[in-house]
Structure formats: structure tokens, C-alpha cells
Amino acid sequence: MAPNPTPFPYNRGLHRWSLLLALCTLFLVVAGGVVTSRDAGLSVPDWPLSYGKLMPPMEGGIFYEHGHRMIATTVGMFTIVSLVWLWIAEKRKWMKWLGVAALLAVITQGILGGITVLMLLPWWVSSTHASLAQLFFSTTVAIVLFTSDWWLKGASTILEVATAPIRKLSLAAPICVLCQLGLGAAARHKAFGSIYHISGSPIVTGVILWLVVRILLNYSSNRELRLGALTLISITFCQVFLGIAAYMTRIAYADSVQPMPLMVTFTVFHVAVGALTMAASVSLAILVRRNVALAA
Amino acid sequence: MKHPLALLPLLLLAACGSGPKTETAPAAANTASLPEAHVDPATAGTVSGRVLFTGTPPVMPIIDMSSNPQCERQHKTPVKAETVVVNPNGTLRNVFVWIKSGLSPAQWPMPATPAKLDQNGCMYAPRVQGLMEGQDFEILNSDPVNHNVHAECERNAAWNESQPPRAEHKFKKFASEEVLFPVTCSVHPWMRAYVGVSPHPFFFVTADDGSFVLKGVPPGTYTIEAVHEKYGRKEGKVTVAPSGTASIEFTYGS
Ligand SMILES: [Cu+2]
Numbered sequence: 001m002a003p004n005p006t007p008f009p010y011n012r013g014l015h016r017w018s019l020l021l022a023l024c025t026l027f028l029v030v031a032g033g034v035v036t037s038r039d040a041g042l043s044v045p046d047w048p049l050s051y052g053k054l055m056p057p058m059e060g061g062i063f064y065e066h067g068h069r070m071i072a073t074t075v076g077m078f079t080i081v082s083l084v085w086l087w088i089a090e091k092r093k094w095m096k097w098l099g100v101a102a103l104l105a106v107i108t109q110g111i112l113g114g115i116t117v118l119m120l121l122p123w124w125v126s127s128t129h130a131s132l133a134q135l136f137f138s139t140t141v142a143i144v145l146f147t148s149d150w151w152l153k154g155a156s157t158i159l160e161v162a163t164a165p166i167r168k169l170s171l172a173a174p175i176c177v178l179c180q181l182g183l184g185a186a187a188r189h190k191a192f193g194s195i196y197h198i199s200g201s202p203i204v205t206g207v208i209l210w211l212v213v214r215i216l217l218n219y220s221s222n223r224e225l226r227l228g229a230l231t232l233i234s235i236t237f238c239q240v241f242l243g244i245a246a247y248m249t250r251i252a253y254a255d256s257v258q259p260m261p262l263m264v265t266f267t268v269f270h271v272a273v274g275a276l277t278m279a280a281s282v283s284l285a286i287l288v289r290r291n292v293a294l295a296a
Numbered sequence: 297m298k299h300p301l302a303l304l305p306l307l308l309l310a311a312c313g314s315g316p317k318t319e320t321a322p323a324a325a326n327t328a329s330l331p332e333a334h335v336d337p338a339t340a341g342t343v344s345g346r347v348l349f350t351g352t353p354p355v356m357p358i359i360d361m362s363s364n365p366q367c368e369r370q371h372k373t374p375v376k377a378e379t380v381v382v383n384p385n386g387t388l389r390n391v392f393v394w395i396k397s398g399l400s401p402a403q404w405p406m407p408a409t410p411a412k413l414d415q416n417g418c419m420y421a422p423r424v425q426g427l428m429e430g431q432d433f434e435i436l437n438s439d440p441v442n443h444n445v446h447a448e449c450e451r452n453a454a455w456n457e458s459q460p461p462r463a464e465h466k467f468k469k470f471a472s473e474e475v476l477f478p479v480t481c482s483v484h485p486w487m488r489a490y491v492g493v494s495p496h497p498f499f500f501v502t503a504d505d506g507s508f509v510l511k512g513v514p515p516g517t518y519t520i521e522a523v524h525e526k527y528g529r530k531e532g533k534v535t536v537a538p539s540g541t542a543s544i545e546f547t548y549g550s
Contacts, residue, residue: 046458
């Protein structure tokens with residue numbers, strides 16, 4: 001089916017700005033992961049100032065913790081710009097409110113980050129901070145999707161195959177990924193061991209595999225779905241291997257007296273690719289909900 | 297310790313009642329209601345012994361201080377981790393040994409001087425130490441760098457504060473018995489000290505000969521506990537006869 005163009009114009013500047021916001025957010029997620037992996041979270045005991053200043057000496061763990069705060073402030077500012085831009089230039093009302101939701105999320109993130117430092121990193125605050133970070137990143141990616149030229153050109157829809165329904169299944173993937181991210185964050189912040197996160201991985205991988213294979217078998221004529229599915233499965237495979245590597249280095253360095261670079265590297269990549277997995281599963285669900293029409 | 301003036305800080309504490317920190321108040325309340333400890337010097341005894349280590353000591357890694365070159369510069373030779381320090385005579389250093397139980401609850405005289413923790417060369421000194429409930433805990437920063445000091449207590453209120461170079465010394469107190477909690481710095485994640493808070497003065501941390509001695513112990517039967525940061529807890533019973541010396545050895549191994 002040929003796409004039906006939407007009546008909304010493409011705004012190149014807004015789209016590119018949204019892409020920049022998403023990239024900065026991914027970098028922010030990486031920086032946050034580094035803070036946790038390097039045990040630097042409490043190196044700056046005060047908040048919102050750092051050592052009573054806007055710019056403390058960037059030595060040792062302070063470099064990571066204060067660096068994280070600086071990147072976060074930048075992302076917060078960028079989100080405000082996005083919101084203003086959306087309210088000025090965007091014609092779709094729900095997009096304006098998505099911008100509001102993004103700003104509320106990033107503000108909540110900042111406050112959670114501060115609170116967890118002041119409360120000496122209770123696992124439930126730190127885990128919420130880590131999980132909301134993933135949701136915020138997915139939101140920025142969704143905004144990139146919604147402001148893109150090809151999104152505004154309209155969907156090439158395909159009818160849902162009765163024997164292989166997919167609209168509901170597509171929602172299961174991001175929900176499972178979010179639960180898995182939450183378990184990972186809780187294990188990282190010492191709520192419990194990593195056994196639950198490890199046990200969850202075959203389940204999440206299975207659900208993703210189920211969704212992707214079903215798309216490739218029944219809906220691969222739709223280019224967007226095909227690409228979305230292949231992207232998700234590629235990222236997921238990377239993520240599983242990174243998870244195993246992160247676990248192996250953690251075991252190998254269990255007796256170390258400081259965070260070891262190889263462990264930090266694998267773990268932070270695992271966090272970053274976790275964010276990409278989340279964003280890819282959310283994006284795929286969005287594409288499925290848009291491109292697959294309910295059979296009459 | 298038997299000097300009556302040694303009791304002065306405790307009396308002051310009890311008299312003032314409301315210290316600036318909420319955590320000091322319960323200590324004053326708890327111990328003030330207890331009878332004053334009385335040890336007859338004529339019958340007081342001693343508990344002594346050693347902490348042995350059997351097997352091959354683990355190789356301690358060299359600490360990588362490159363994340364803060366100012367720390368690195370303060371050491372002429374690379375610094376080894378202090379998690380397990382086995383002395384040449386086969387004994388284990390940095391083991392906290394104390395009377396875990398057997399003393400009747402009492403208000404023991406407080407040392408007149410604070411317990412001190414120094415941050416020097418981005419390492420804590422001493423690695424392990426004990427102090428009494430309500431005793432001053434003085435924290436110094438002898439380094440040209442910033443530290444944060446995080447007391448990871450569980451029974452006492454945990455806290456985390458920064459201490460820049462040349463900053464004033466910090467004075468803290470711990471109200472409740474807690475043997476042994478870590479003190480850490482996240483600016484320098486290798487920094488780790490351990491503190492044991494005891495309700496009485498009968499504690500000792502083993503040094504380079506691995507021995508310990510608890511003096512002025514009233515006659516009686518006690519549970520002596522040894523606590524090591526990596527190898528954990530061990531305990532044994534001793535009976536101190538009037539003016540006697542009771543011996544006990546602890547053995548750890550890898
Ligand atoms: Cu430090």
C-alpha cells in the first residue's frame with residue numbers, strides 16, 4: 001500500500017534538534033553508568049552544589065559524579081529548548097504534551113539523582129533513577145521518530161494476519177525489557193543478587209525473538225517493520241553477549257580493591273546497549289501499532 | 297583510665313545531654329542510666345593472645361592511583377592493598393579483638409583523647425581501629441586533595457561528608473555498639489578503613505606482631521571475638537581468674 005501522507009509538515013530543524021537531544025541523552029546514560037561502575041556516586045556529598053561550588057576540582061571520582069551532573073544539566077536545558085520548539089512549531093497537539101512529559105521526566109530524574117546522593121544511595125531511589133533514565137531516553141528516541149520526514153510521509157499499512165497477531169505482542173517486548181532493566185538496576189544498586197536479572201534474560205530474549213520472528217515470517221513485506229525487527233534483534237544479541245562479559249569480569253575481579261577498567265567498560269556498554277534495546281523495542285512497538293491495521 | 301578525671305568528658309556529655317548531633321543523645325541517655333563500672337585494681341586480670349594465619353597469604357594487588365595523580369605523587373613506591381596483611385611471624389594484622397559479651401552492663405570511663413583517622417597519601421591511617429560509644433572520632437585530611445568521608449554504619453546513623461584539603465578536622469561520635477563498619481571515600485574508591493564501636497574499653501587491633509592484650513579486665517568468663525574485614529568473625533571463651541592472665545589464640549587461613 002502506498003503511504004498516505006499526514007497533513008503535518010516536516011520540520012528539519014526540530015527533527016535534527018530532537019536527534020541531538022537523544023544522542024546527548026545516550027551519552028548521559030553512559031555517564032550515569034560510569035558513576036555507578038566506578039563507585040563514584042558519593043564522591044560529591046552535597047547537592048545541588050558540588051563541594052559548595054558550581055565547579056569543584058575534577059579529581060578522582062568527583063570527575064565522574066560532577067561530570068554526570070554537568071551533562072545532566074545540559075540535557076535538561078536541551079529538553080527545555082525541545083519543549084519550547086514543540087510548542088511553537090509543532091502542529092500535533094499530543095506532540096506538545098509529549099514534550100511536557102519529557103521535561104517532567106528529566107526534572108524528576110535530576111531530583112531523584114540529588115535525593116539518592118543525599119540519602120546515601122538507597123537501592124530503591126538509585127534503581128528508580130536508573131530505570132527512569134531508560135524511559136526518558138526512549139521518549140527522546142520516540143520524539144526523533146515522530147518528527148522524522150518518513151514518519152510524516154505516512155504509514156504504509158499492512159493488515160494484521162489473523163493467525164499471527166502482533167499488535168499486542170509488540171507491547172510485551174518493551175514491558176519485558178523495562179522489567180529486565182529494573183532488575184538489572186536493582187542488582188547493580190545491591191537490592192539483591194544478579195540472579196533475577198540473569199534469570200530474566202532468557203525470558204526477555206525469548207519474547208523479543210518471538211516478536212521478531214513473527215514479523216519476519218508474516219510482515220516482512222513492510223520495510224519499516226522488517227528493519228525495526230532486524231534492528232531490535234541485532235541490538236538484543238549484542239546485549240546478551242555484553243551481559244555475559246560484564247558478569248564474567250565482575251566474577252574475575254570480585255577480590256579487587258577498586259573498580260577495574262575492563263569490568264567498568266563491559267558493564268557500562270551493557271547499560272548503554274540496554275538503553276538502546278529499550279528504545280528499539282519501544283520504537284518497534286510504535287511502528288507495529290501504526291503500520292499494522294486490525295483486520296476488519 | 298582509672299584516673300577520676302578521665303570520667304570528666306562523659307560527665308560533661310551526660311550533663312549537657314543535648315549534643316549538636318542527634319546521634320549522641322541516645323548514647324548519653326543509654327549509658328547515663330547504667331551504674332558506673334568499678335574494677336578493683338587488686339583483682340583485675342588480662343586477656344592476651346595472638347591471631348595466626350595459616351596457608352598461603354593472598355597476593356595483594358598494587359593500588360592504581362592514576363585517577364588522581366596528586367595521590368600517586370605522594371608515594372615513592374607503589375602502594376599495596378591492605379585487605380590482608382600477614383606479618384613475617386605468620387600472624388594476621390588489622391584484626392579487631394574485643395570482649396563481645398560477659399561484662400555486666402556499666403558505664404565505662406571514656407578515653408580523654410579522641411580516636412583519630414587520618415587521610416594521608418589517599419590512604420586511611422589506621423586501617424582498623426576501635427573506639428568507645430560516645431567517644432570523639434577525629435578525622436583529619438593531611439592530603440592536598442579532596443576526600444569524601446562516608447561512614448557506612450548500620451546500627452549508627454550513616455553519614456557522608458566532604459573534606460577538602462586543609463579543612464578543619466571533623467569530630468564525630470557513634471552512639472551504639474557496632475563492630476565493625478567500613479569508612480570509605482568515593483573520590484578514591486580504593487580507600488577503606490574499618491571502625492569498631494564498643495560500649496567498653498576492652499578492644500585491641502592487632503599490629504605487626506599479631507598479638508593482642510586486653511588489660512584491667514575484671515575476673516569473669518567472657519566471649520572474646522576477633523573480626524577481620526575479609527575473613528570475618530571468630531570467637532572463643534576465656535575465664536579470667538583474679539589477677540590472672542587468660543590466653544586465647546585465633547587462627548584464620550585462606
Ligand atoms: Cu579520598
